[in-house]
Amino acid sequence: MATLFDSHCHLDDPAFDPDRDQILAAARAAGVSGFLLPGVGHWTWGRQLHLAGKEADCFCALGLHPLFLDRHRSEDLERLAALLDHPNVVAIGEIGLDYYPPEVDRQAQQALFEAQVRLAKAADLPLVLHVRRAHDQVTATLRRLRFPHGGICHACNASRQQVQRYLDLGFRLGFGGPLTYPRSHRIRALVQALPVEAICLETDAPDLPPLNHRGERNSPVYLPEVLNALAELRGEPPERLAEITTCNARQALKLDL
Numbered sequence: 443m444a445t446l447f448d449s450h451c452h453l454d455d456p457a458f459d460p461d462r463d464q465i466l467a468a469a470r471a472a473g474v475s476g477f478l479l480p481g482v483g484h485w486t487w488g489r490q491l492h493l494a495g496k497e498a499d500c501f502c503a504l505g506l507h508p509l510f511l512d513r514h515r516s517e518d519l520e521r522l523a524a525l526l527d528h529p530n531v532v533a534i535g536e537i538g539l540d541y542y543p544p545e546v547d548r549q550a551q552q553a554l555f556e557a558q559v560r561l562a563k564a565a566d567l568p569l570v571l572h573v574r575r576a577h578d579q580v581t582a583t584l585r586r587l588r589f590p591h592g593g594i595c596h597a598c599n600a601s602r603q604q605v606q607r608y609l610d611l612g613f614r615l616g617f618g619g620p621l622t623y624p625r626s627h628r629i630r631a632l633v634q635a636l637p638v639e640a641i642c643l644e645t646d647a648p649d650l651p652p653l654n655h656r657g658e659r660n661s662p663v664y665l666p667e668v669l670n671a672l673a674e675l676r677g678e679p680p681e682r683l684a685e686i687t688t689c690n691a692r693q694a695l696k697l698d699l
Contacts, residue, residue: 444473444666444669444680444681444684444685445473445475445684445685445688446472446473446474446475446476446643446665446666446669446684446687446688447474447475447476447477447478447642447643447687447688447691447692448469448474448476448477448478448643448644448645448647448662448665449478449594449596449616449642449643449644449691449694449695450478450480450536450570450594450596450597450616450618450644450645450646451477451478451479451480451644451645451646451647451662452479452480452486452646452647452648452649453465453466453477453479453493453500453647453662454479454486454489454490454492454493455647455648457648457659458647458648462493465661465662465663466497466662468661468663469661469662469663469665470499472663472665472666473666473684474662474663474665474666475499475688476499476500476501476688476691476692476697477497477499477500477501477662478501478502478503478532478533478570478691478695479493479494479500479501479502479503480503480505480533480535480536480570480596481502481503481504481505481506481507481535481536482505482506482507482510482536483506483507483510483513483514483518484506484514484515484518484521484522485513487502487504487521487522487525490502490504491525491528491530491531494530495530500530501530501531501532501695501697502528502530502531502532502533503531503532503533503534503535503536503570504522504525504526504531504534504535505522505534505535505536505537505558505570506518506519506522506537506554506558507536507537507572508537508538508539508540508546508551508554508555508572509540509543509546511546511547511550511551511554514554519557519558519561522534522558522561523561523565526561526565526567527565531567532567532568532695532696532697533562533567533568533569533570533593533594533695534558534561534562534565534567534568534569534570535569535570535571535572535593535594535596536570536571536572536596537554537555537558537559537569537570537571537572538555538571538572538573538576538580539551539552539555539573539574539576539579539580540572540573540574540575540576541574541575541576541579542574542575552579552583555580555583556583556587559583559584559587559589560587562589562591563587563588563589563590563591566591567591568591568592568593568594568694568695568696569589569591569592569593569594569613570593570594570596571593571594571595571596571613572596572597573595573598573600574599577600577601577604577607577608578604581604581607581608581611584611585607585611589611590612591612592611592612592613592614592694593612593613593614593694593695594613594614594615594616594642594691594694594695595608595613595614595615595616596616596644596646597616597617597618597620597644597646597650598615598616598617598629598632599620599628599629600615600632602632602635605632605636605640609637609640613694614639614640614641614642614690614691614693614694615632615636615640615641615642616642616643616644617629617633617641617642617643617644617668617672618643618644618645618646618650618652618668619645619646619650619651619652619653619655619660619664619668620650621633621652621668621671621672621675622652622653622654622667622668622671623652623653624653630675633672633675633676634675634676638676638678638683638686638687639686639690640690641672641683641686641687641690642687642690642691642694643665643668643669643672643687643691644665644668645660645661645662645664645665645668646660647659647660647661647662647664648660648661651664652664652667652668652671653667654667655667666680669683669684669687672687
């Protein structure tokens with residue numbers, strides 16, 4: 443059986459409260475051997491750390507998401523910094539810039555993003571990025587701040603030129619459910635053209651389910667469907683791609699050091 447790593451999965455989300463243990467068991471039975479739990483705000487960190495403390499194959503990225511500016515508190519950056527030496531924290535995320543909603547405060551997002559990049563740089567931790575319609579701004583910020591630790595750009599939907607900038611900065615790129623949709627032309631073309639060493643697999647559960655589960659709660663149990671879509675698009679054996687993408691995620695998160 444292929445061994446997979448879900449590089450972006452909100453298993454701590456209350457949507458999984460009724461059956462989290464069963465979902466974990468089913469995902470492991472399907473070959474998923476690791477789960478990265480990304481944070482979006484202070485209200486998720488406790489749940490993430492509790493779950494990772496119970497489950498040896500769960501790891502945490504803690505961060506302040508750019509779309510929750512109204513819920514973040516002034517002391518959250520200090521609280522985040524104090525948690526970065528926790529043994530189950532392997533990255534800062536999901537953080538970044540999101541220019542998709544027209545009303546967002548871009549200056550506030552930028553300030554929050556830069557503060558967290560500096561924390562990650564000081565703590566020698568990689569980043570888990572959330573970026574929409576702001577790839578140029580994110581990569582320019584990472585270059586300007588000379589961020590050296592790389593990470594994963596989650597749910598990547600960038601241009602080839604923008605993707606190359608991420609690769610030059612040492613980042614891998616995460617792909618999930620949208621890869622399974624025939625109309626996702628840009629993403630599907632991108633995974634065909636990328637070097638396989640750049641690709642990580644993710645579900646973003648409970649969001650962004652694959653085609654066969656449209657309208658349902660997404661789950662890490664469905665990660666093999668993302669793998670199969672990738673294998674079909676690239677014309678490569680799924681077992682090989684599972685091995686490589688798992689290695690990519692673990693390397694990006696420094697789990698093998």
